[in-house]
Amino acid sequence: MSTPDITLYTWPTPNGFKVSITLEELELPYKVEAIDISTNRQKEEWFLKINPNGRIPAITDGEQRVFESGAILLYLTDKYDKERKISYPPGTxxxxxxxxxxxxxxxxxxxxxxxxxxxxxxxxxxxxxxxxxxxxxxxxxxxxxxxxxxxxxxxxxxxxxxxxxxxxxxxxxxxxxxxxxxxxxxxxxxxxxxxxxxxxxxxxxxxxxxxxxxxxxxxxxxxxxxxxxxxxxxxxx
Ligand SMILES: N[C@@H](CCC(=O)N[C@@H](CS)C(=O)NCC(=O)O)C(=O)O
Incomplete structure (x- = not known):
């Protein structure tokens, strides 16, 4: 398993919590970048390079960006849930x-x-x-x-x-x-x-x-x- 280098771009909303809960369940280390959606920070140029859709949540893991909460949960469990604590193995x-x-x-x-x-x-x-x-x-x-x-x-x-x-x-x-x-x-x-x-x-x-x-x-x-x-x-x- 490669070493995680995860930053979570998020805000306290139902979509944001999906990812913070998954990271906590997997006990992964991660940095948090708060994106206050009431100030439209999610539409700023730098953030659109991480999520072209301009919404939270998104993550980066080293060079990899992942946007859309469903894709993020699948990425995190494919990559880091080797013991299948909160996921089932692909193909089953x-x-x-x-x-x-x-x-x-x-x-x-x-x-x-x-x-x-x-x-x-x-x-x-x-x-x-x-x-x-x-x-x-x-x-x-x-x-x-x-x-x-x-x-x-x-x-x-x-x-x-x-x-x-x-x-x-x-x-x-x-x-x-x-x-x-x-x-x-x-x-x-x-x-x-x-x-x-x-x-x-x-x-x-x-x-x-x-x-x-x-x-x-x-x-x-x-x-x-x-x-x-x-x-x-x-x-x-
Ligand atoms: N399908 C997206 C939905 C993301 C989404 O709607 N995020 C909301 C917060 S819960 C947001 O960023 N809203 C601000 C905006 O639309 O500019 C996902 O699941 O990641």
Whole structure:
């Protein structure tokens, strides 16, 4: 195994936490470069050389750059998880199950819940159509997680892997951004509680140190949701 020389470019968000949690689980040494996305540092020229898409997270490992969180988790486990602590070996049936959930998160859960967050909390206008469309789709995706977790303790199989890590931060954020009650999905809730207790997860959620506690964010975002709903609906058909 080559010696890691990893820098993580990140910010305390569901996509950023995927990578800090993975690095903590693998007990890899890494430097952190905080990219404050509210100041658009992720769009600066130097950073676009690391992630041409201008978003966090990204890593460099020596000369290698890796962008897109799913690719980063696969890179880190391919290269450094030789004991298969949080991944299945390429070529095995479980590896493809793991890959399926990673693709599902990257193409479905992340983008859909991201839009649900946007229209519910951050949008400058109120669109009931958009809120309903994306919140309902996010709930449908949580039903998919629930159905899987009724039949299997973790998403890829019997073992906790990067398939779970990649979804965890988004499930956590649903309680903060969308006021979801995870009790509506009992197996998902149990999975969430189990993963939340892992020391590496608790450490990863502090990288870089969040400026506010979960409770403070909940209150701020509840106010933001109320502010949007106090506006007139702008949908026109
Ligand atoms: N598909 C990307 C999504 C990355 C992403 O959306 N990052 C957000 C933070 S969670 C970001 O950098 N937003 C700032 C921007 O869009 O400029 C990944 O999984 O890495």
């Amino acid at each position: 049936p479980e590896y493809y199950e793991q890959l399926g959930w990673i693709m599902w998160q990257m193409g479905g859960l992340g983008p859909m819940q991201g839009q649900a967050n946007h229209f519910s909390v951050y949008a400058p206008v109120r669109s009931d159509y958009a809120i309903r469309r994306y919140v309902d789709e996010t709930k449908r995706l949580y039903d998919v997680l629930e159905a899987r977790l009724i039949e299997s303790p973790f998403l890829a199989g019997d073992k906790y892997t990067i398939a779970d890590i990649i979804c965890f931060g988004w499930v956590r954020s649903s309680r903060i951004h969308l006021d979801f009650n995870l009790g509506n999905w009992p197996s998902l809730n149990k999975w969430f509680e189990t993963i939340s207790k892992r020391p590496a997860v608790q450490k990863g959620l502090k990288v870089p140190p969040p400026s506010k506690t979960e409770e403070e964010w909940k209150n701020i975002l509840a106010d933001a949701r109320k502010r949007i709903l106090s506006k007139e609906n702008t949908d026109r058909y």
